[in-house]
Each structure stands twice: as C-alpha cells, then as structure tokens.
Amino acid sequence: MGLHLVEGFSVAWFVVAAALLFAVLRFYPRHAVVADRFTRILLALRLGAIALVLILLLDPILALFSERTVPARIAVLLDGSLSMSIPFPKASEEGATPADSVETRASRMNDALSNGLLEEIGDRGELETFRFGASLVPVAPEDGRVRVEPTDDRTDLSRALSDGVGALRRRTGAIVLWSDGSHNAGADPRRAARRLGVPVFAVGVGHEGAIQDVSVIDIAAASVAYLDNDVPIEAKLRSRGDAIEGVTVYLSEGDVVLDSVRVDLPGQGREIEVEMQYSPTEEGVHRYRVWTTPSEGEISDTNNERLFAVRVLKEKIRVLLVAARPSFDHTFLKRALEADITLHVDSWILSLADFPGVLGKQAPEFPSEYAKLATYDLIIAVDAGRKELGADRARDFARFVTERGGALLILGGAAAFDVIDTELAELLPVVPMRGMRTRTGQILPRLSFWGESHPITQLDADPAVNVRMWSELPPLGEVPMFAEHRPEARVLVEGEIDGGRRDELSLVATMQHGRGRVLTVAGTPYWRWDLYLWGTGRSGDAFRRFVSRSVRWLVSRDELKQVMIRPEKSLFEGAETVVIEGQLYDDDFRPIEGADVRATIRGASPDETESREISLVDLQGGRYRGTISGLTPGDYRIDGRASFGGTDLGTDNSEMSVARYQVEFENPAPDFELLREVARESGGRFLSLAEAGDLPDLLRLEPVVDRSVRELPFLENPILLLALLGLLGAEWALRRNRGLP
Numbered sequence: 001m002g003l004h005l006v007e008g009f010s011v012a013w014f015v016v017a018a019a020l021l022f023a024v025l026r027f028y029p030r031h032a033v034v035a036d037r038f039t040r041i042l043l044a045l046r047l048g049a050i051a052l053v054l055i056l057l058l059d060p061i062l063a064l065f066s067e068r069t070v071p072a073r074i075a076v077l078l079d080g081s082l083s084m085s086i087p088f089p090k091a092s093e094e095g096a097t098p099a100d101s102v103e104t105r106a107s108r109m110n111d112a113l114s115n116g117l118l119e120e121i122g123d124r125g126e127l128e129t130f131r132f133g134a135s136l137v138p139v140a141p142e143d144g145r146v147r148v149e150p151t152d153d154r155t156d157l158s159r160a161l162s163d164g165v166g167a168l169r170r171r172t173g174a175i176v177l178w179s180d181g182s183h184n185a186g187a188d189p190r191r192a193a194r195r196l197g198v199p200v201f202a203v204g205v206g207h208e209g210a211i212q213d214v215s216v217i218d219i220a221a222a223s224v225a226y227l228d229n230d231v232p233i234e235a236k237l238r239s240r241g242d243a244i245e246g247v248t249v250y251l252s253e254g255d256v257v258l259d260s261v262r263v264d265l266p267g268q269g270r271e272i273e274v275e276m277q278y279s280p281t282e283e284g285v286h287r288y289r290v291w292t293t294p295s296e297g298e299i300s301d302t303n304n305e306r307l308f309a310v311r312v313l314k315e316k317i318r319v320l321l322v323a324a325r326p327s328f329d330h331t332f333l334k335r336a337l338e339a340d341i342t343l344h345v346d347s348w349i350l351s352l353a354d355f356p357g358v359l360g361k362q363a364p365e366f367p368s369e370y371a372k373l374a375t376y377d378l379i380i381a382v383d384a385g386r387k388e389l390g391a392d393r394a395r396d397f398a399r400f401v402t403e404r405g406g407a408l409l410i411l412g413g414a415a416a417f418d419v420i421d422t423e424l425a426e427l428l429p430v431v432p433m434r435g436m437r438t439r440t441g442q443i444l445p446r447l448s449f450w451g452e453s454h455p456i457t458q459l460d461a462d463p464a465v466n467v468r469m470w471s472e473l474p475p476l477g478e479v480p481m482f483a484e485h486r487p488e489a490r491v492l493v494e495g496e497i498d499g500g501r502r503d504e505l506s507l508v509a510t511m512q513h514g515r516g517r518v519l520t521v522a523g524t525p526y527w528r529w530d531l532y533l534w535g536t537g538r539s540g541d542a543f544r545r546f547v548s549r550s551v552r553w554l555v556s557r558d559e560l561k562q563v564m565i566r567p568e569k570s571l572f573e574g575a576e577t578v579v580i581e582g583q584l585y586d587d588d589f590r591p592i593e594g595a596d597v598r599a600t601i602r603g604a605s606p607d608e609t610e611s612r613e614i615s616l617v618d619l620q621g622g623r624y625r626g627t628i629s630g631l632t633p634g635d636y637r638i639d640g641r642a643s644f645g646g647t648d649l650g651t652d653n654s655e656m657s658v659a660r661y662q663v664e665f666e667n668p669a670p671d672f673e674l675l676r677e678v679a680r681e682s683g684g685r686f687l688s689l690a691e692a693g694d695l696p697d698l699l700r701l702e703p704v705v706d707r708s709v710r711e712l713p714f715l716e717n718p719i720l721l722l723a724l725l726g727l728l729g730a731e732w733a734l735r736r737n738r739g740l741p
Contacts, residue, residue: 045730072125072173072701075164076118078109078139079179079205080131082664084150086180086300088207105205105670106150109178112692119144124699125173132160134185134575153575153661155179156186157678165198172198173701174684180206181671184663189674190681199684201699203692206670207299212241213668214265215303216249216290223570224342225280225310235274235290235306239265240669244295251276253288280312285570285655287635303665309571309657316344317555320367320376324388325351329412332527333382336547343551346376350388370396374404377555383412383524386419398423405515407554413524414438414480427518429489429511430482442475443523444496445507451492453591453621456510456519456553459545463621469542474532479505479523486511495523510553517554562586563650565599565616565624565640574633574661582616582624584642584649591622595644599626601636633660 084106118141121127129139133152136159140146157179165172177200183189193200214237221233235249244265251259258278265272280286291305298304319337323330326349337345348366367373373396386394400406408427410416414436419425425432447470451457460466470493479495481504488511495505509520529543568579580599584592595618602611616624635657642649676686687694 041734045734068706069703070126070171070706072704073168073171074121074125074127074174074176074699074701075172076121076127076129076176077136077160077164077178078113078129078131078146078148079133079155079182080106080148080150081133081152081155081182082150082661083155083180083182083668084109084148084205086206086302086665086668104150105180106148108689109203109205110145110147112689113178114145114147116144117692117695118146120696121176121699124696125701126171130160130164132156132164134159136160136163154185154663155182157183157189157674158187158192159185161189161192161196161200161678165196169197171704171706173704174198174699175200175682176695176699177202177675177678178205179675180204181673181675182664182667183671183674184666190677193678193682196682198682200679200682201684201695202675202679202686203695204670204672204675204686204688206672206689208670208672208688210241211299211669212295212297213299213303214239214244214247214292214295215666215668216292216306217271217303217666219290219306219308221288221308221310222341223309223311225312226316227280227283227312227314230277230279231310232275232277233288233290233308235276236271237263237265237274237292238269238271239267240269241267241297243267247292247295249274249276250291251278251288252291253278253286258288280310283312283314285657286310286312287571287657300665300668303662303668306662307571307657307659309569311570313342316342317378317551318376319343319345319378319380319551320373321345321347321380321382322366322384322389323347323349323382324384324412324415325349327383328527329525330382332530332543333380333411333547336530336544337380337551339544340548340551350384370399373397373400374406376400376406378407378409378551380409380411381416383416385415385417386422386424388415389422391422394419394422394424398427401427401513401516401518407517407519407551409519409521409550409554411521411526413478413522417480417482417520417522427511427513428486428520429491429509429518430485430506430520430522433481433483437481438478439481439495439497439502439505440478441497443477443479443505443507444475445470445473445493446496446501448491448494450490450590451494451508454490454492454510455585456546456550457492457508458549459542461621461623472533473542474528476507476523476528477525479507482506482522485509488512519550519554521550561652563640563642563652565597565638565642565652566654567638567656570655571657571659572631573659573663575663576661577627577629578631578656578658580614580616580626580628580638580640582626582640582642584622584624592642592644592649593618593620593622595624595642595649597624597626597642598640600639601628601631602639603634603636631658633658 085104088103088105088108129141129146130136131139131148134154134156139148161175161177164175175196175198179202181204216235217238218236219233222231225231233251237249244267247263247265249261249263250257259276261274261276263272263274278288287307287309289305289307294301294304321334321337330349334345334347337343379397379400381389381397389397397408401408410428417428417430417432418436419428420432420434447457447467452463452467457470458466459469476495485491485506489509490511491506491509493508494501495507497505507521507523511518533542562585564583566581568581572578582597584595584597586592597616598613599616600611600613612628614626614628616626619625635655638654638656640652672686679686685698
C-alpha cells in the first residue's frame with residue numbers, strides 16, 4: 001500500500017499551510033471565561049478541518065499493491081504471408097512440378113498444430129495465438145485447432161516479435177514462431193530478438209533442401225513509347241538450382257505474344273539479361289508481361305512473370321532547331337533537346353549551308369516550303385534574326401504560329417530579336433528597339449510574380465526549392481534591352497544587376513496567339529546554366545528541366561494541361577498505396593488553390609460497376625494529392641473532376657494498373673538460417689517442422705509474479721467530505737453550547 005499526491009507538495013503549498021496556521025494561532029479568539037482545556041479542543045477541531053482541506057487540495061491517491069503467481073504467457077506467432085502458399089515438393093516423386101503438389105507450407109503448419117500440439121503448448125502456460133504478415137492479428141483457436149490462410153503480401157518478422165511481447169514483457173515466458181523465414185519488410189529481426197528479453201522458439205516451415213526456381217526479377221523499359229516504333233526492353237532473370245538449357249522467355253500483351261527469346265539459365269542463383277522488343281500499334285496505356293513456362297521440379301511458378309506498363313503516344317514532338325551559326329548555346333540546347341526521348345529534333349545551322357559535311361550540304365534539307373515547315377510542332381531559332389532568316393523565312397515562321405497554331409521559341413542575344421519590319425515582330429511578347437542595345441555585366445535571373453507559378457519555370461514542385469534553384473543559376477553576361485513588353489504578355493524571369501531588377505531586362509517571356517504560343521529567352525551565354533553547375537558539384541538538370549517544360553508548354557501536350565488529375569505512375573505493385581496527383585491552372589496559368597478535386601477509381605472493364613471516390617488534399621501552389629489503398633490487382637480507369645465555388649473547372653481521364661505484389665516470391669527458398677539467428681539472439685532454439693513435437697518439453701516455464709496496482713483517489717471518497725463537515729459542525733455545536741460566537 002502507498003500514498004502519492006497528484007499535485008505534489010511544493011514550497012508554495014508549505015507557505016500557504018504555514019500562513020493558515022499562523023493566522024489561526026494569532027487571531028483565534030480567546031475568552032477568559034472559557035477554560036483552557038475547552039479552548040484547546042476548539043483549536044484542535046479548527047486545525048483538523050484546515051489540515052483536511054489542505055490534504056484534499058493536494059489530490060492524494062491511495063495505491064493498493066497486490067502480487068500473485070500466474071502461469072507464464074506463451075505467444076504463438078503463425079506466418080500468414082503469401083510465401084507460405086508455396087507448395088512442398090513431393091518427396092516420392094523426383095521432378096514434381098508445383099501443380100503436382102497438394103500441400104503448402106501453410107497447410108503443413110496447420111496440420112502440425114491440429115494434432116493436439118497446440119493444446120499441449122497451452123498446458124505449459126497462458127496461451128495466446130496470433131497470425132502475422134505485415135502486422136500482428138490475434139487468432140482464436142477453435143476446438144484446440146487453428147488454421148491460417150496465407151494472404152499477407154509482405155512479412156515483417158521484427159514487428160511480429162515486438163508486438164507479440166507488447167506491454168506484457170514481464171508476464172511473457174516464451175514466443176513460439178512458426179515461419180519459413182521470409183522477411184521483406186521492417187527492421188532486422190535479429191536486433192528485435194536481441195532486445196526482447198524473451199526466448200524465441202522458431203519452427204522452420206518449408207523444404208530446406210536444394211530448390212529449383214526461375215524468376216523474372218526486373219524489367220528495364222521506357223515509360224513512354226511511340227506508335228510504330230521498335231521499343232527495346234531488357235529483362236533480368238534469376239535461376240536457382242541446376243542449370244537449365246533452352247528456356248523460352250516471352251513478351252506478350254494479353255494473349256498475344258510480341259517477342260520471344262530462347263536462353264540457357266546458369267542456375268546457382270546467378271542472373272542473366274535478356275533483350276527483347278515490341279512495336280506498339282495503338283495509343284494509350286499498355287500493360288505488357290515478360291514470362292516463362294514452369295520448369296521441371298520448380299518450387300513455385302508465381303514469380304515466373306513480371307508486368308510493366310508503357311504509355312504509348314501517337315508520335316514524338318517534332319522540333320526544328322535553327323541556328324544562325326555554331327555556338328555553345330546551340331550545342332548545349334541541342335544536347336538538352338536530344339536527351340528527351342519524347343522529342344524528334346532536326347537541326348539546321350544557316351551559316352554552314354554551303355559547307356560540306358553533315359552540318360552543311362549533307363544535313364537534312366531545310367524546309368523550303370511552308371507545307372513542310374507546318375509538319376513540325378515547334379520551331380526554335382537561336383541567334384537568328386531578320387538578317388539571318390530573311391524576309392521569306394520570317395514570314396513563314398509567323399504564319400506557322402498564327403495559322404497552324406504552332407509554337408515558336410526565340411533564344412539568343414540582340415541579333416535574335418532584330419526582327420523589326422518583319423511579321424515576327426508583332427508576335428513577340430517583348431517589343432524590340434530599333435537598333436537593338438544590350439546590357440552587359442553580371443546579370444542574375446530572378447523569377448517574377450508570374451514566374452513563381454508558371455509551368456515553364458517550375459524546376460521543382462516545392463516553391464521554396466524552385467526559387468532557390470533559379471537564384472543559384474550562374475549570371476548571364478549580355479542581355480538585349482527591350483522598349484517594353486506587351487500587355488497580354490507574361491514576363492516569367494527578369495534580369496537583376498547591381499542588386500536591382502530592371503524592367504527592360506525580360507529574360508523569359510511568353511505570349512499566346514490563338515492556338516499558337518511564343519516564348520522568348522533573351523540573353524547569352526545560356527550554356528553556363530548547364531556547364532557551370534557541373535563545375536560547382538551540381539548537375540545541369542535545372543537547364544534541361546527548363547528546356548523540357550518549355551517545350552511541353554509551347555506545344556500544349558497534356559503533361560501541362562490546365563486540369564490534370566493523374567496517377568503518380570501507370571503501374572503500382574499490389575502492396576503499394578496508389579497516389580493520385582492533381583494540378584490546376586487558370587487561363588493565365590496561375591495555380592488554383594482551394595478547389596474541390598475528386599477522383600473516381602473503377603475497373604477498366606465496362607462490366608465493372610463498383611467504384612471508389614477520393615478527395616484530393618490541397619498542397620498549395622495549385623497541387624493536389626490523394627491516396628487509396630487496398631485495390632486488388634487489375635486495370636483501372638480514373639475519372640477526375642475539379643470545381644471551385646460551384647463552378648466546374650474541368651475533367652481529366654487516365655488509366656493505371658495494379659500488379660500482383662511479388663516480393664514474397666522473389667526468393668521462394670525458406671530462410672532457416674535467419675530463424676536460427678533469431679532464436680540464438682533471444683536465447684531460444686530453432687526446430688525443424690519434424691521436431692515441432694518437442695516444443696511442450698522445451699516450454700517448461702516457471703510461473704511468473706503478476707503485480708497489480710489499485711488506485712483509490714481520496715476526492716472520490718465521500719467519507720473525507722463527511723469528516724470535514726463533522727469537524728466544522730462539532731466546533732460550531734460546541735461554540736453554540738457555550739454561547740460563543
């Protein structure tokens with residue numbers, strides 16, 4: 001039994017108590033006619049009442065401690081992960097395939113526990129049974145039996161051990177772990193076993209001998225492909241056991257085989273790479289499969305295939321890159337464009353037209369007719385102004401934007417913008433001066449108000465990181481000066497010199513003409529934004545991202561639609577949480593915040609009627625994000641919609657797939673060595689399935705002392721209140737009896 005105070009007896013309480021005692025002794029009324037003995041009785045009653053009030057203010061609690069001897073707790077943990085569905089090979093038949101086997105690891109475990117073993121273990125202590133995979137779940141035995149179906153798509157042995165003990169460490173005498181040793185999630189179970197303070201008796205479930213297995217462990221494939229183009233892929237296969245000759249590896253879509261390769265597998269856990277290819281004939285998201293047929297004696301054929309998804313587009317973005325002369329800006333820009341697999345780039349250097357070689361007379365012919373020019377999606381002119389282009393090409397470029405709705409990017413110094421008296425001049429977002437002037441020095445790029453949110457200048461999704469990336473770009477040395485920018489234009493990046501921004505230094509500006517778009521990038525040398533960053537220990541990704549996003553915005557491809565609600569990727573593994581992302585812009589491509597963005601996920605088949613809807617969370621900056629889990633393997637379509645204040649902003653539609661999670665089958669062999677180490681680290685023992693009958697003899701556990709505490713708060717006891725009233729009432733009665741106030 002014990003007593004403790006919730007409030008605690010502090011110095012302040014001591015001062016209050018002393019002050020009350022002093023007041024009672026100093027000011028307590030004394031009457032000469034009253035005997036000293038009676039006075040002392042009244043004082044005692046008053047002091048008792050004050051003391052009782054002070055005690056109650058401290059909120060005392062009476063703790064009653066008790067101890068009793070109880071049987072030790074035994075936690076039985078049963079593996080319910082998918083790897084337990086792997087069958088045992090028939091010992092009587094060499095070369096048996098998985099289809100010939102009827103007993104799985106889980107069924108063998110269930111049978112072993114159903115022959116009275118679980119009851120015998122229960123006789124050794126207080127039995128609690130659990131199943132585990134990704135988490136630990138209690139399982140109630142029925143008639144002394146328990147059956148576990150292997151359904152969990154991952155195994156976390158560390159969490160199972162820790163949660164199996166939980167808050168009952170003092171009462172737990174042992175853990176009995178039934179598993180094949182597969183561990184593919186969470187922390188190291190050996191470390192968890194070392195910290196348990198409880199012995200683990202690990203029963204290994206599975207065939208410990210040599211196994212035969214073939215698995216497709218990885219696929220390297222582009223996420224985007226184009227119609228009628230040969231697309232290469234590279235599959236990686238691992239084979240365990242003996243070498244196998246003449247295994248056919250297939251690439252298929254649905255039931256149609258697109259390619260096949262015959263290979264020899266080396267066995268012994270070694271890997272080989274297989275090259276295959278396909279040529280897509282339809283747009284959209286396509287799901288492909290790399291697979292092999294089961295080999296003789298293979299322990300499991302579940303890992304003999306792997307899926308991958310590819311988004312097939314109609315054609316690549318066709319870009320015509322025109323430069324007045326060779327330059328570093330042209331070279332680095334061309335390199336950034338060609339690094340993007342979604343672009344087809346034709347390059348033409350005007351000053352080399354009459355020279356021999358691939359950059360001159362042997363180069364592809366420059367489109368001499370407007371009809372050929374109109375086959376491109378984007379024209380990029382580098383340092384090519386009125387003098388270099390000539391009146392006819394300048395007129396065709398302007399017509400390309402206004403009539404075809406094409407995209408035009410003009411990049412360079414003053415010469416690039418010397419287009420006064422041509423039709424190009426009216427298309428530029430900036431107004432060139434006659435007799436172009438330039439500003440030289442250390443001119444730093446700085447995002448404008450529009451640039452902080454425009455898709456072109458979003459080098460990173462985090463606004464703070466994006467601003468920092470722009471501020472870290474090297475300065476330009478020369479920038480043309482403009483009279484002004486047009487009212488309908490958007491200046492995205494301004495030049496800063498001597499600590500101040502200059503309106504006449506519009507480094508990056510955009511403007512729209514009907515369906516056509518124009519982007520100007522003024523200044524030189526831009527190659528510094530790539531090469532210089534490598535010299536400071538960073539990459540030139542910022543420049544490449546800027547080029548890539550500029551191209552996509554200019555040609556209006558759907559990657560930069562005003563309403564975009566898409567899955568984070570086209571294919572999710574079965575255990576992954578599906579992430580849906582949204583991006584909203586208004587007509588000026590300013591991000592829209594505070595909108596209601598929803599996505600409905602349903603099966604891709606027209607017969608599917610069930611659907612699930614999620615609401616995306618506003619991440620600010622026009623970005624939204626939502627998650628959904630528990631989707632079964634299959635194909636899905638996503639219907640997204642966005643609204644603001646009751647007004648529809650638009651919709652978006654996309655597709656995705658959820659593949660069967662295969663991490664449980666990547667290594668189908670049981671890992672008994674891990675179980676041995678777990679048992680050794682905890683002070684327990686490892687047993688094979690055949691030795692599981694020895695468990696009752698090993699679990700001769702001493703009873704444990706169960707300590708409990710019962711707390712009784714004084715404030716909840718009415719006796720104390722009655723005692724206080726009794727003390728005060730007794731003093732009042734005595735005073736009245738003697739005629740005292």
